[in-house]
Amino acid sequence: MSKEKSLSFFRTPPHNYNCAQTIAAGFDQDGLVEAFKTCGGGRAPEGLCGALYAAMELAPESKRAEMLESFRLKNGAVACHELKQTFRVPCPQCVATAAELLEAARKDAAA
DSSP states (O other), X not given: OHHHHHHXXXXXXXXXXXXXXXXXXXXTOXXXXXXXXXXXXXXXXXXXXXXXXXXXXXXXXXXXXXXXXHHHHHHSOSBHHHHHHTSOOOHHHHHHHHHHHHHHXXXXXXX
16 A cells, blocks of 8 residues: 555655655655655665665664665666666656565564
8 A cells, every 4th residue: 555655656746756755755754755855866875766765764674685685686776877777667666666665574574
């Protein structure tokens, strides 16, 4: 459900959120939406995909490395520039993958 909610915010008026902001909004972390404003378009720390960066920030710390590797396996890379230039992965796919991984990490941590 949070995957669909996240995608509904991506570059959609009136919000026009970037990839990182959509993850925060999709997971009801409205207080982080503004903080993630500068994390889209390859500007997340270390050039990470913004959606992945936001998902990892919202995930339990014990799940972050696993999420990073799962994202790489599904999309070919974790850096925004490489995702776009080399693998031609569209942003909505990155948002969907990051949201799915965050949902799974939270579910695993709760079990």
